[in-house]
Amino acid sequence: MMKRLATFFALAALMLLALSCKKDDPTPEPSTGLVGCWELSSVQTKASVGSVSVSVYINFAESSFTLYQKLGEGRYTKFTGSWSASDGSLSGSYTGGKSWGPYSYSLSGNSLSLSKGSETDVYNRIDAIPASVTSNIY
Amino acid sequence: MAALCACWACTDKLSEAEPAQESADQEQISQKILFKGETAVSNQAFLVKFAVKPTQEQVETLLGNGTVSVQPYFPHMPGKEALEAQFGLDRWYEVTVEEGASLDAKVLEAAALKQVSVVQYKLQYSIPENEFMTVPAQEYPDTKGTLSFNNFSDPMIGDQWHYINTGNEKYGTGAVKGADVNVKDVWARLICGDESIVIAVVDKGVKNTHPDLKDNIWINADEIPGNGIDDDHNGYIDDVYGYNFVSKTGFIDWVKPDSYGDSSHGTHCAGTIAAVNNNGRGVAGLAGGTGKKDGCKIMSCQIFEGTAGGDAAKAIKYAADNGASIISCSFGYDSSISSDNAFIKRFGSAEIDAIRYFENTKGNNTVLDGNIAIFAAGNEQHDFAHYPGAFVDIISVSAFAANYMPAYYTNYGPGCNIAAPGGDMKLNYQYGGVLSTVCSETENGNDYGYMQGTSMACPHVSGVVALALSYAKQIGKKFTVNEFKQLILASTDDIDQRIANTTLDGYAKYYHQMGTGAIDAWRLMMNIEGIPSSTAAVGKKQWISLESALGSSSVSLSYLDVVIPQATIDALGLQKIQGTSDSKYPATPAGECYGYVQFGRLYIHPTKVGSGTMTIKVIGGGDHLGGGDNPPGGMEIDRKISVIAREADGGNGTGGWL
Numbered sequence: 001m002m003k004r005l006a007t008f009f010a011l012a013a014l015m016l017l018a019l020s021c022k023k024d025d026p027t028p029e030p031s032t033g034l035v036g037c038w039e040l041s042s043v044q045t046k047a048s049v050g051s052v053s054v055s056v057y058i059n060f061a062e063s064s065f066t067l068y069q070k071l072g073e074g075r076y077t078k079f080t081g082s083w084s085a086s087d088g089s090l091s092g093s094y095t096g097g098k099s100w101g102p103y104s105y106s107l108s109g110n111s112l113s114l115s116k117g118s119e120t121d122v123y124n125r126i127d128a129i130p131a132s133v134t135s136n137i138y
Numbered sequence: 139m140a141a142l143c144a145c146w147a148c149t150d151k152l153s154e155a156e157p158a159q160e161s162a163d164q165e166q167i168s169q170k171i172l173f174k175g176e177t178a179v180s181n182q183a184f185l186v187k188f189a190v191k192p193t194q195e196q197v198e199t200l201l202g203n204g205t206v207s208v209q210p211y212f213p214h215m216p217g218k219e220a221l222e223a224q225f226g227l228d229r230w231y232e233v234t235v236e237e238g239a240s241l242d243a244k245v246l247e248a249a250a251l252k253q254v255s256v257v258q259y260k261l262q263y264s265i266p267e268n269e270f271m272t273v274p275a276q277e278y279p280d281t282k283g284t285l286s287f288n289n290f291s292d293p294m295i296g297d298q299w300h301y302i303n304t305g306n307e308k309y310g311t312g313a314v315k316g317a318d319v320n321v322k323d324v325w326a327r328l329i330c331g332d333e334s335i336v337i338a339v340v341d342k343g344v345k346n347t348h349p350d351l352k353d354n355i356w357i358n359a360d361e362i363p364g365n366g367i368d369d370d371h372n373g374y375i376d377d378v379y380g381y382n383f384v385s386k387t388g389f390i391d392w393v394k395p396d397s398y399g400d401s402s403h404g405t406h407c408a409g410t411i412a413a414v415n416n417n418g419r420g421v422a423g424l425a426g427g428t429g430k431k432d433g434c435k436i437m438s439c440q441i442f443e444g445t446a447g448g449d450a451a452k453a454i455k456y457a458a459d460n461g462a463s464i465i466s467c468s469f470g471y472d473s474s475i476s477s478d479n480a481f482i483k484r485f486g487s488a489e490i491d492a493i494r495y496f497e498n499t500k501g502n503n504t505v506l507d508g509n510i511a512i513f514a515a516g517n518e519q520h521d522f523a524h525y526p527g528a529f530v531d532i533i534s535v536s537a538f539a540a541n542y543m544p545a546y547y548t549n550y551g552p553g554c555n556i557a558a559p560g561g562d563m564k565l566n567y568q569y570g571g572v573l574s575t576v577c578s579e580t581e582n583g584n585d586y587g588y589m590q591g592t593s594m595a596c597p598h599v600s601g602v603v604a605l606a607l608s609y610a611k612q613i614g615k616k617f618t619v620n621e622f623k624q625l626i627l628a629s630t631d632d633i634d635q636r637i638a639n640t641t642l643d644g645y646a647k648y649y650h651q652m653g654t655g656a657i658d659a660w661r662l663m664m665n666i667e668g669i670p671s672s673t674a675a676v677g678k679k680q681w682i683s684l685e686s687a688l689g690s691s692s693v694s695l696s697y698l699d700v701v702i703p704q705a706t707i708d709a710l711g712l713q714k715i716q717g718t719s720d721s722k723y724p725a726t727p728a729g730e731c732y733g734y735v736q737f738g739r740l741y742i743h744p745t746k747v748g749s750g751t752m753t754i755k756v757i758g759g760g761d762h763l764g765g766g767d768n769p770p771g772g773m774e775i776d777r778k779i780s781v782i783a784r785e786a787d788g789g790n791g792t793g794g795w796l
Binding site (some may be wrong): 058070079092 | 311564641642645657795796
């Protein structure tokens with residue numbers, strides 16, 4: 001979880017042109033319900049050293065993920081890797097080997113909460129990651 | 139300026155202008171001609187290099203017909219006759235043709251002369267593209283001498299990630315702690331500059347009245363300003379702060395904007411090299427001293443003014459003749475073209491001859507038998523560097539960003555020798571570039587701003603080399619120019635592993651293509667001192683081989699102690715570790731310590747990005763010391779080593795949100 005945020009500005013998902021997510025993942029992971037596309041909607045964190053706008057989209061496929069993030073101005077950065085979840089715990093690693101998590105997660109309708117320590121990120125399920133994001137990567 | 143960029147070709151020049159000749163003769167003549175007529179900056183003048191120095195009468199006889207004048211191209215410097223002759227500078231002439239005459243015809247005519255070895259169209263150089271957006275810096279109040287960051291009082295130094303990268307994401311997504319030139323500990327404990335080291339910025343004019351530069355501006359003390367006389371007889375009138383090779387006057391112009399509205403390019407480069415440090419104002423410069431007027435000095439060799447360009451070759455010779463130890467050249471030909479290296483190596487070009495002359499001019503410093511030329515690699519994302527920096531043996535600099543990855547614009551591949559911070563405003567528009575001095579006259583009153591480009595990477599290497607010359611002078615070391623180039627290129631931090639490991643798309647093409655790595659100022663100082671450096675990973679206990687310091691027998695040597703100064707403990711954030719008892723290796727303590735040696739390896743636990751030295755005490759011969767009542771034994775050897783602690787892994791998803 002990124003530590004350095006004072007304010008958070010979620011970007012509205014206005015674009016209708018999008019990459020398919022669910023349609024590309026015909027065998028969604030039944031036990032977790034995590035498979036699909038998510039947009040970060042809120043961040044709770046205690047640490048702060050400045051004001052940075054942030055936009056994050058994640059596509060959890062069956063065992064891999066693609067993450068697009070933008071901090072501040074500029075283009076999105078694309079990350080890929082693998083993930084696994086069990087017993088309410090989500091963890092994984094980036095393609096290069098660096099691990100992340102574990103997060104405790106909870107699903108409520110179309111909302112996903114990932115928590116670690118005192119920090120919680122909330123994601124909203126979306127149909128697809130906007131093309132304006134996937135085509136605007138660094 | 140980009141519109142004026144020139145192309146480089148050594149063949150295919152005659153087909154349009156020359157009637158049929160014997161093919162062998164045509165080829166021979168064609169091979170003498172450098173560049174193309176359609177890309178020449180002048181349609182009235184070209185350059186000729188004779189195989190043997192002619193008399194003026196011979197010159198007039200051979201080339202006088204149909205020309206306005208034929209004059210020596212390089213101004214002669216009294217006392218430098220032998221060196222000028224050695225590199226052929228006394229054999230270059232500038233031919234000006236009559237108005238309306240065909241330049242191409244005269245070029246062919248000159249090339250057909252057996253006394254002529256090279257004919258060169260005059261070129262306009264270009265500043266690399268993608269550098270014409272200056273972002274104003276966030277204003278910080280002057281600190282009026284109050285120490286702030288790293289014991290320097292410069293209030294903007296915290297935004298100069300290219301010197302000290304704290305990994306703050308505001309520099310850009312995935313910013314990596316230590317993705318900089320590793321100068322912090324050099325400043326703190328070794329050197330900040332030396333006023334005898336002069337760096338010529340061959341570029342737009344440097345603002346010599348800038349409040350953060352004026353104390354580090356080179357002044358030609360032998361020239362009386364504004365009297366219209368060449369007081370020091372160096373061939374140039376009123377050249378007090380350098381020379382303007384566009385207007386051909388001593389007046390350095392930093393006000394006239396180019397077609398992009400920029401006039402700050404040279405001033406920005408100068409600030410990176412030697413903005414005044416610790417003056418409670420603005421930014422720091424790599425070799426800017428300590429605020430006691432002890433920084434390296436900037437000479438302005440202006441070859442761009444407004445939309446016009448001047449003679450780079452003459453500017454480089456001027457730098458050589460007037461005391462510069464480094465030329466920092468953030469310009470070049472367009473990188474979409476290549477060059478005939480073999481021809482130029484054998485016969486020369488005006489620029490290459492001038493660079494060789496510069497490199498071999500003695501007496502500008504007490505460290506080298508000559509001087510160092512450094513060029514930018516270019517910003518066109520091409521897989522080779524542009525010329526003349528790409529020419530063999532000339533250091534050409536590619537650019538990386540705050541995430542320790544190649545900047546999106548940088549050239550890479552053949553001709554790129556080393557990488558340095560150039561910034562990347564796509565990572566973060568406000569803070570991702572390089573922060574330095576700019577000209578308030580064309581920047582809405584701002585004295586500081588961000589730019590990006592290999593033009594910004596180049597002066598980072600120039601500044602580090604200036605520090606290195608300062609340090610070598612301080613400790614009394616001497617090198618040849620070639621030895622020093624080898625040291626520079628061997629003093630790098632690896633970035634290939636980050637490229638290999640990254641999860642980001644599009645970086646595979648840069649693998650092994652960014653030169654020897656990222657310039658590392660601390661490592662260069664250590665190399666100058668003869669101290670081997672090892673790289674450690676921040677945040678974990680680890681073994682570091684001592685083979686580079688003590689040879690392959692380091693595993694079986696008997697060690698006495700590891701002496702770690704407090705400054706090194708602080709710089710590396712060394713944590714105490716538990717020693718283990720081992721009778722054969724006395725350096726292995728039973729209690730807690732900051733490091734010990736076992737099996738020829740040093741065991742430490744650094745927690746901070748930083749650099750430092752320590753001394754390994756070892757027995758040379760046997761397992762005990764001789765002397766006293768002891769049986770014959772070995773002698774004590776104290777071997778100093780350097781440890782550079784870096785982030786363990788910048789490419790494996792560093793900066794990813796999860």
